[in-house]
Amino acid sequence: MNENVLEVINLETIFKRDQQEIKILRGVNFSIQRGEVLGLVGESGSGKSITSLSIMKLFHGTSGEIKNGSISFHGTDLTKLDEASMRQLRGKKISMIFQEPMTSLNPVLKIGKQLTESIEMHMKLTRKQSTAHAIKTLKSVGIGRAEELMNEYPHQLSGGMRQRVMIAMAMACEPELLIADEPTTALDVTIQAQILELMKQLKEKNDTAILLITHDLGVVAEMCDRVVVMYAGQVVEEADVFELFANPKHPYTKGLINSVPKIGDRKEVLDSIPGNVPSPQNMPQGCKFAPRCSNAMEKCHEHEPEIETITESHFCSCWLYASKEVALHAK
Ligand code: SF4
Numbered sequence: 219m220n221e222n223v224l225e226v227i228n229l230e231t232i233f234k235r236d237q238q239e240i241k242i243l244r245g246v247n248f249s250i251q252r253g254e255v256l257g258l259v260g261e262s263g264s265g266k267s268i269t270s271l272s273i274m275k276l277f278h279g280t281s282g283e284i285k286n287g288s289i290s291f292h293g294t295d296l297t298k299l300d301e302a303s304m305r306q307l308r309g310k311k312i313s314m315i316f317q318e319p320m321t322s323l324n325p326v327l328k329i330g331k332q333l334t335e336s337i338e339m340h341m342k343l344t345r346k347q348s349t350a351h352a353i354k355t356l357k358s359v360g361i362g363r364a365e366e367l368m369n370e371y372p373h374q375l376s377g378g379m380r381q382r383v384m385i386a387m388a389m390a391c392e393p394e395l396l397i398a399d400e401p402t403t404a405l406d407v408t409i410q411a412q413i414l415e416l417m418k419q420l421k422e423k424n425d426t427a428i429l430l431i432t433h434d435l436g437v438v439a440e441m442c443d444r445v446v447v448m449y450a451g452q453v454v455e456e457a458d459v460f461e462l463f464a465n466p467k468h469p470y471t472k473g474l475i476n477s478v479p480k481i482g483d484r485k486e487v488l489d490s491i492p493g494n495v496p497s498p499q500n501m502p503q504g505c506k507f508a509p510r511c512s513n514a515m516e517k518c519h520e521h522e523p524e525i526e527t528i529t530e531s532h533f534c535s536c537w538l539y540a541s542k543e544v545a546l547h548a549k
Pocket of ligand 1: 469505506511513515537
């Protein structure tokens, strides 16, 4: 059954600097269904993490603000909710795993206290029930000595163990949506494989929708059902994972895929995309990828392409696939 857990429509997020609004997300659209893993990929600065922070509305201490668009979670527009209502959702219905566990673990509180506080608050359980649930959750993420670990501080644990604890915290209240922002980037490959396997199991068990933010296309191939490619604060391509790797359309997606080493590759230097993601204060006119694109045409530098339907599940915004022409120099 296709049920959208999350639907992001025309999301625009800005940051203010020197009384100027800097647009970081420029009309982002995507949705995630129950039990689906959606990969959000792109280079640093493409807007992936700001998308996740916008969904969580985690802008504390920054000048970030959602300017336009909607983020519908089971039909409720999160952009309209106040902080108290968001606090009720965070950790319970929507959870987040960060790249660096110490971002969300409090260094001066024991693991047990951090886990049970959230469980008590969101699941309305007694202290005793919360403790039992916390231990059960730690065991479910493969931590054998869960009872002992409840009395330890985050600094006493290895990086892999801290990441497991953070996943346990994120999963403790059985969220419907899990946002994982580069969850395995800081880990070595063995632990990375274990953590990915764990997320897969949790998805199977609870039918959790997962938004997986990563720059690692290997992780995407391993985990995702569908992929959204972001560039310069916009979605430039969306397809199911097999289609995206077999038949990428957007020159940027092709560049990302070609820059990953392949088995049997004898190249000494990997392909790379020339240049850098443009700064939000200095966006080029027309297609934002044009300065780096070897296929760029005159119209690419003047007009922004719209999202085109390639197949019913494959979309791309590039003039190479446009169904309608534009008049150059048109006002
Ligand atoms: Fe390249 Fe033009 Fe397509 Fe942009 S619209 S990606 S510049 S071909």
